[in-house]
Amino acid sequence: MLVAAIPLLFENHGGRPVLVLAPALDAIGGWLRGLADGSSFEYRYGTTVWNFFETAPLYFMVSFLYVALAGSLGLAGGMVLGLTLRGRFAAVVLSVCNTLFAIPDFIAAILLQLVTIVILDATGFKLGRISYDSTSGFLLALPFALMTMYPLAFSFRTVLRKSVEAEREPFAVYALAKGLDKRTVRLRHVGAAVVPAISEELPTLLGIMQTNLFMTEYIFALPGITRFLFRVAFSGRRPGWLEYYQYPVAVAVLLGVLALFLASWVFFKLALNLVRRAITGER
């Protein structure tokens, strides 16, 4: 509620920004009062009044699909690569991951679109759609690849670091000395040791993915919950725009974004727990 009230905190007084609390407090009070009759979740788009709960589930689902599916694929890919690659190959992949991480998400998104168009113009081959429209499905190849890229690089770096450490631990050395083959030790002993490390880094990874999601949905025009914020709450880029800032939508969308973060966190925690159980054979 407080974050959504930030745009209401300042007013222009003769060209100077002046801190004013009354509009923000009024908006928060109005939103709380509106909870009783449901008007806190109504918004205006064009000339029509909509209910957030009728339209938001679809947006929420699209965002969750991108985070959960792309995140799972990226995490799984990073784990497999981190556990299997060693030596020169690992160094090359690590270098690629570091380069990927150095490119900001919005630059990567625009470059993907640019490369797609250049290839299409040169060869006639279409890598994928550069933006969503009502005739395409929700899952587009380019944004999906972009959302997969960062979790993959993140988990590969984490798994490689942790697995190299775990391979020197007494339990792994002992298992090798007892005659277990390298593959089994890497999967059952080292693999089981890296899952908690990824689980520990989950809030950081999800924070990165949330930022990626905002940029991806906006640049590829995906109908997700984060794009909803900029399309509806800030729809009044015109004189007197502040009258068109829809505080209730901003609050609802930010709550939706937090719900998405928590839902993703629960999803990945459960998934990692299952992976660990599958690796170790625990019940």
Add this chain to the structure above:
Amino acid sequence: MNARLAAGLTILVLLVVVAIFPWAFTSWPRGYSDTLRSVETADGTEWLFAPEAPSAFYLFGTDQYGYDILTRIVWGFRWTLGCVFLVAAARVLIGGAAGAIRALVRKPGRDRGISPLAGIPGFVIAFFAIYPFTINSRLQGWRLFLFQCAVLTALDLGPIVGSMAAKTSRVLATPFVEAASSAGAGRAWIFRRHVMPFLAEELLESFADQTVAVLQLVGRLGVFMMFVGGTVLTFDPPLLDSATGEIAGLIGLYRLKLLGARWMLAWPLASYLVVLAGMRLFASGLHERERRMRRLYDAR
């Protein structure tokens, strides 16, 4: 000095020179626009309309309003670099001072685990904070620039304070500080003589990391049409433009020109990547220098 640090510094120094003397790198004055011009050819007079593709006349081409892209980029560097360096320096100085004070007056706090607020990216909060002032703002020029920088500085201070407090606490827990304390040294003496020499290096590294972080933040805001120095909105039809032409803003502005005049996006994108590469190399070069110094120290 290692190769990465040298490369990063070279790129940054060159960019700063361009930012300080932009007129020396372009043939056109700031804000120059040419929507229609004629060229005499063997077949007679040829009329050229904006946007013009890159040519010997306009090296980077022009945009749909006839603005020379090279001139816009060259004049925009000062706003982008100014914002990045100012915000990074302010964050490190304020955050560093607050972190050091926190470590001196109390023990570092424990990790509080997952925070649901981590789900809202920093640039979204920055967007909320600067939105009321950025579009057709009455605070034009330097005043708006400084206000935006103040907002961007305040946003990410928390993690810097926490990080600096942790680093200060680590130095305070070292045997030589304990020895100085046992010998009767006061807090001010310990901080000045034993903590500051270590923190100075940390602050420099933190500054380099922050330049990269701020550049990314400015870029993200640019995609959402929140430009450093202000966004100009005109009506009938509604059009958005960057008041300063800073390069992250130009990317946001020309992003929709992907399907047509691609040079309009390609050059600001390339300029942004050069700035990013310079800052990344500078930051990683400093980290490398620190690692080498630590190895040397350990070997002794």
